[in-house]
Amino acid sequence: MNDKKWIVLGLILFVGLFSFPFWFNVGKAAPAPEVVLTEQAKAAKECVMPTDFMKTEHMQLLDVWRLKVVRDGVSQFVNADGKEFDMSLSNTCLDCHSNKAEFCDRCHNYASVNPYCWDCHIDNPKGDK
Amino acid sequence: MNKFYMSSLLAIFALALIAWVGAPALPWLFGIVLPYLAVAVFVVGFVRRVMGWSRSAVPFAIPTTGGQQRSLPWIKQAKFDNPSSKTGVFVRMALEILTFRSLFRNTRMKMNEGNRLSYHLEIFLWLGALAFHYAFLVTLLRHMRFFLEPVPGAIQMLEAVDGFFRLEILYDSVQFGLPGVYMSGLVLLAAAAYLFLRRLFIANMRYISLPSDYFPLLLIMGIAFTGILMRYFTKVDIAAIKQLAMGLVTFQPSIPAAISPVFYIHLFFVSVLLAYFPFSKLMHLGGIFLSPTRNMLANTREVRHVNPWNYPVKVHTYEAYENEFREKMVEAGLPVDKMPESAPEEMTEEEKE
Numbered sequence: 001m002n003d004k005k006w007i008v009l010g011l012i013l014f015v016g017l018f019s020f021p022f023w024f025n026v027g028k029a030a031p032a033p034e035v036v037l038t039e040q041a042k043a044a045k046e047c048v049m050p051t052d053f054m055k056t057e058h059m060q061l062l063d064v065w066r067l068k069v070v071r072d073g074v075s076q077f078v079n080a081d082g083k084e085f086d087m088s089l090s091n092t093c094l095d096c097h098s099n100k101a102e103f104c105d106r107c108h109n110y111a112s113v114n115p116y117c118w119d120c121h122i123d124n125p126k127g128d129k
Numbered sequence: 130m131n132k133f134y135m136s137s138l139l140a141i142f143a144l145a146l147i148a149w150v151g152a153p154a155l156p157w158l159f160g161i162v163l164p165y166l167a168v169a170v171f172v173v174g175f176v177r178r179v180m181g182w183s184r185s186a187v188p189f190a191i192p193t194t195g196g197q198q199r200s201l202p203w204i205k206q207a208k209f210d211n212p213s214s215k216t217g218v219f220v221r222m223a224l225e226i227l228t229f230r231s232l233f234r235n236t237r238m239k240m241n242e243g244n245r246l247s248y249h250l251e252i253f254l255w256l257g258a259l260a261f262h263y264a265f266l267v268t269l270l271r272h273m274r275f276f277l278e279p280v281p282g283a284i285q286m287l288e289a290v291d292g293f294f295r296l297e298i299l300y301d302s303v304q305f306g307l308p309g310v311y312m313s314g315l316v317l318l319a320a321a322a323y324l325f326l327r328r329l330f331i332a333n334m335r336y337i338s339l340p341s342d343y344f345p346l347l348l349i350m351g352i353a354f355t356g357i358l359m360r361y362f363t364k365v366d367i368a369a370i371k372q373l374a375m376g377l378v379t380f381q382p383s384i385p386a387a388i389s390p391v392f393y394i395h396l397f398f399v400s401v402l403l404a405y406f407p408f409s410k411l412m413h414l415g416g417i418f419l420s421p422t423r424n425m426l427a428n429t430r431e432v433r434h435v436n437p438w439n440y441p442v443k444v445h446t447y448e449a450y451e452n453e454f455r456e457k458m459v460e461a462g463l464p465v466d467k468m469p470e471s472a473p474e475e476m477t478e479e480e481k482e
């Protein structure tokens with residue numbers, strides 16, 4: 001049978017598809033996003049938890065906060081250093097990190113994460129830029 | 130204990146241990162060199178294997194028939210199960226590749242009371258295989274978010290659909306569900322586990338199972354498990370991981386600091402899977418397209434299939450043989466098909482001429 005040309009065509013197609021990420025990104029440098037800290041965040045120096053924890057666990061922390069506030073009626077969060085915080089995305093997190101576009105969105109867009117926080121919360125409650 | 134699945138299981142643990150111990154010391158090896166090597170081995174090995182198949186002979190027309198062949202006009206033909214046209218073959222192949230039709234037709238024979246034979250539809254293998262393959266496909270496609278920048282809308286849409294259920298378990302002891310739960314990962318692990326346990330617990334399946342069956346299943350379970358572990362339990366810095374992945378695909382590899390060893394185990398498992406792929410039965414990915422039992426026309430009564438690789442054989446027909454030895458045969462009194470035109474006496478005269 002004379003199927004060789006079809007087999008070669010299929011192989012070229014397969015290799016082309018498989019190597020899609022290589023040629024899709026040709027000529028693009030995609031460095032990791034730089035998050036921008038506001039002056040207030042820089043002044044505070046430390047978030048509610050250490051930076052490494054916040055990098056990987058912030059979504060879980062916020063989820064627990066929501067559960068605590070909405071279900072249990074507890075509104076105070078005490079971290080490992082004994083510091084107290086109001087468990088509130090709008091009033092605590094966004095107080096320092098009032099720059100959602102340069103802080104939250106940079107990593108979220110980079111990693112294609114679409115959190116549903118902003119379905120309810122407005123992203124800049126204090127209204128400043 | 131069966132040495133076949135134990136050896137595979139031990140191999141998986143050994144691989145995990147290698148990555149666990151090795152990655153913190155040699156991150157460039159596990160994060161850059163081995164992934165590149167694995168991809169190269171995969172592509173070259175895959176192409177070589179398929180080209181090897183393309184050179185092999187198909188001496189006979191061997192399409193399997195699953196219904197009535199094309200016959201007289203008033204006999205209804207099974208157009209897709211016994212295709213006589215290229216369209217029919219195309220539909221048959223599409224159904225085979227996309228829905229695993231021949232697996233669906235799998236039946237189990239059983240002797241009932243009174244020696245009555247019955248056939249049962251064996252549906253769970255088909256269901257498990259379907260769940261496994263499609264979950265794997267979706268998992269693979271949504272991992273493209275780590276390799277493409279900007280992430281295409283189609284991938285984001287797939288992620289949205291995959292995370293549709295927004296499964297969240299939130300108790301003081303168990304917290305699960307953020308980041309959003311992807312169904313495909315859980316289905317992949319569950320289906321691979323089912324396919325593995327099926328080989329383990331059904332005696333006649335265990336009898337025919339070899340390390341080449343257990344190893345890939347356990348490896349894929351390991352990949353799914355480490356993936357789920359990283360996403361929902363021991364969380365990892367996703368931006369750093371994408372930085373590494375983007376470095377690989379833009380040929381500017383870099384190792385961001387402090388990526389969890391679990392990620393390196395995941396990556397090492399995937400590298401091993403890619404490198405192992407062309408040498409294993411996982412090559413059914415390419416092989417299914419080249420199955421003569423499925424992709425040949427079932428027109429054996431209409432067209433004679435000549436092996437195209439037949440080399441010209443030097444033949445010596447009886448006719449030629451008799452022409453060569455006729456006189457001697459006649460002299461010896463042997464029967465011949467064609468008597469010499471003239472008598473032997475005249476023959477000698479002819480010979481003189």
